[in-house]
Amino acid sequence: MPGKTALLLAKQWPEPASTAAGRRTLDILDLLAEAGYRIEIASPAQPTPFQASTGYGEHQIAVNDDRFDAWVRALDPALVIYDRFVMEEQFGWRVHAQCPKAVTLLDTSDFHSLREARHQALKSGQPLDLFHPIAEREVAAMARCDLAVMISQVEVELLKQHFALPDWQLYYLPFLVRELPDMNSLPGFDARRHLVMIGGFKHAPNRDATNWFAEAIWPRLHPLLPGVECHVYGAYSDHAMHRLTSPKTGLRIYGRADDALTTLARYRLNLAPLRFGAGQKGKILDGWLSGTPTVTTPVGAESMAGEGDWGYPLSDDADQFAQTTARLYQDKTAWLRVRDAGCRALADNFCYTQHAAAFIERLENITANLQEHRKRNIWGRILRRTEHRAEEFMSRWIEAKNKAAGT
Template identity: 35%
Template sequence: MPGPDTDFKSLLVIGHQWPEPGATGAGVRMLWLLNGFLQKGFHIVFASATGSGDYRVDLGKLGIKEVEIQINDSSFDVFLQKNEFSHVLFDRFLTEEQFGWRVRDNLPGAQVLLDTEDLHSLRHSREDAVRRGGEWSVADWVADPMFYREVASMFRSDLTLIISKREMELLLSEVPYLQEKLIYLPFGMHQSALIPGVNFQGRSNFVFIGNGKHAPNRDAIAHLKTEIWPRIRQKLPEAVLQVYGAYLPTQTLQMDAPAEGFEVKGWAPELQPVLSNARLLLAPLRFGAGIKGKILKASVFGLPVMGTTIGFEGIIDEPRDLPFVADCVEHFAQKAVTLYTNAVEWERALAIQRQATEVHLNTSFDILSSALDTYAKRRDVLPKETRVIQNLLQNEAFGRLRYLSRWIEAKEKGKN
C-alpha cells in the first residue's frame, strides 16, 4: 500500500461532526483545510459517525466523497481495507481515540495527522476553574484527566496541527518531547481580504455571535445578560444588543428581552450584514481555548471587538492593558461604552485588531504542505525519548482502546 513518501495523494478525514462553516468556527477551519488539500491534488474522503447537522456543507460539490461510519464497529475495518489512503486526518483527539487504532491496524503506511482545533483539555480545565469560582493555573490544566488523553493522542499521531502560538508554548513548556510533532498552523479563512465596511457614524448597536453548542459561548451570553449588559444599558439606555448563533438552546432563547435592549436573534444565514452594520462586538469569554473565529470575522468586516484576555489569546500576546480588553465586569462595561461612543478609540481598536488578526486571515496552506513533504526528515530526527513514548502509547493505550471497542461491539451485537 502506498505510504506518505510516495506521489500517491489520498486523504481520509475522520470528523467528530460534519463541517458547518456557516455555524461554527471549527467548520470554517475544516473547510479551509479541505480546500488546501484539494489544491495540492489530494483525493479526499470525509467520514463521520455523527448525524447530519442543520447547517452541514455539501462536500460533494467540492468533489469530496462523504461516508457515514460507525463507532465500535468492524465495518470500519472493512472500509479501510477496501480503500487506499496515504494520509489520515483526525479533527480532534476524540476521533483519534475512537478510530486511530483501526487506522493503524489497516493502514500502517499512512501518515496520521491530528488537528486539535483548540486544546480541549485547556478549555475544560478553564471551565472548571470558572465553575468553582477560582483562578485558573497551568497546574489545573496538567491535573485535568483530559490533558493526558489529548497529549497521548499527539504522541500517537505523526504530526499535530496547533492553531494558537500560546497553546504551542504551553504544550512545549509541559511536554518538550512533542517539539518535532507539532506544527503551528494559524486559523485560516477563505475571506482573507479585509472589507472596508461602514464607518463609525454609520454603525449602531452591539452584537454577539457564537454557536450555542459551544459552552464558552453559552456562558458568555448568560454573563452578558446578567452582569455586563445591565451596566452598559445604564450608561446607554437606548442601546441594543443583538445575539446571533446557531443551535442556541431554549435557555438562551428565553433570555430575549427587547424592552431591555437584549435581543436574541438566533442563526444568521449571512454574517456580513450583521457585522458590517453593528458598531461593537462583545466577546466576554470567561473560558475557552484556540483562536476565536468571531474576532477574526469581525476584523474582516471592519468591526472592533471588546473582549477578554481569553478571547484575544493567540491573537494578541499581551492584551491586558489594551483599551478593548478587560476581565473584570465593571471594567468590561466601562471600556465597551467608551469604544461605542468614542470614534477615535473605536478606530484605534480596529486598527490594532486588524493588524493582529492578519496572520490568521492570510495563513498559507504551504506551511502544512511543506511539513508533509519533509515528514520523513522530521521522523528520522525524533528524539529517542519521543520515540519511546510514542511506541508505548501506541501499544499500551491502543491495546486498551482496541479491546474496549471490541467488547462494546460484541455486547451490542449480542443484544440483536
C-alpha cells in the same frame, strides 16, 4: 502529491456557518486539496441540514464496527486526520493496523483540555489544574499521532512546557485568511448602530459569555448607552438562551445568522465577553473581517493578537468591560483605532500565503521520513502498545456484544 488520499475522521460533519471548528476543518481540507490530495470525509454522526456542501467524498461510518477496517484498508489513505482526540481513541488503532504507512494528524481546533480546566476553575473558584483525566487522554492521542496541529501558539508552548511534547510533534496553523478586507468598502462608524454578539450555543464558553453579559455586563452598560440595543446571534439557540431576551432594555437573543460577515457589518461593536475557552476565536476573526471592532477579555484575546495590540485595556471585569464598550461606541477616533488594530492583526497573523506552503512542506517531510519520524516517537509507540490496547479491546468487546444481540 497527485493520487494521494487524505481522510478526515470527523466527530461531527463540518458546519462552518455554525462553528469556528467547522471553518477550521474546511481550511485544512481545502489546503490539502490544493496541494493535490483527494479528500474523503467520514463521520459516525448523523447528517445535519447545516453541514457544508464540500464537494468532497462523504462516508457514513460507525463506531465499534469492524466493517470500518476493510473499508479504510481499501481506501488506503496517505494521510488521516482526526478532528478530536476522541476520534483518535476510537479509530486510531484501526487505522494503525490497516494503514500503517498513513501519516496521522490530530487537529484539536482548540486544546480541549485547557478549555475544560479553565471551565472547572471558573466554576469552583480554585486554581487552574491542567493535569486532569481529559488532559491525559488528549495528550496521549497527540503522542500517538505523527503530528498534532494546533491553532494557538500559546497552546503549543503549554504542551511543550507542561506536558513535555516535543517541538517536532507539534505544528502551529492558525485560521487562514485568503483575502484581506477593504475597509473603505464596508460601512463606517456613522452607518452602524447597536452592539452584537455571535457564536454557536453548543459551545459552552459562548453560553457562559451570554449569561455573564446578560447578568453582569448589560445592567452596567445599558445605562451608559441609552437607546442602544445588543443583539446576540447563535446557532442552536434554545429556551435557556432565549429567556435572557429583555425587550425593555434592548437585549435580544436570536438564532443563527444566515451570513456572519453581513450580519456583523451592520453593527458598531462586536462583543466577545469570554470567561474561559481556548484556541483562536472565529467570532473575533469575523469581527475583523467585517470591519467591526471587537471588545473582548484576556481569554478571548489569547492567540489572536498581543495584549498591547487591541487599542484598549483587556479586562475580565464587568465594570471595565462596560466602560470600554461605552467609550468605543461613542468615540469615533477610538473606534477607528481599534478597527485598524484588527486589520493589522489579520495581515500579520492570519494570511494564507504566510502559512499554507510551510504546512504542506512539513507534511511532505514527515511522509518522506516517516520511519525515522516514528522511531524517535518513543512515547507514541509505548502508548500504542499499552494504553491504546485497552481502547481496542473495549471496542472489540462492544462489537462482539452488538453482533450477539443482532444489532
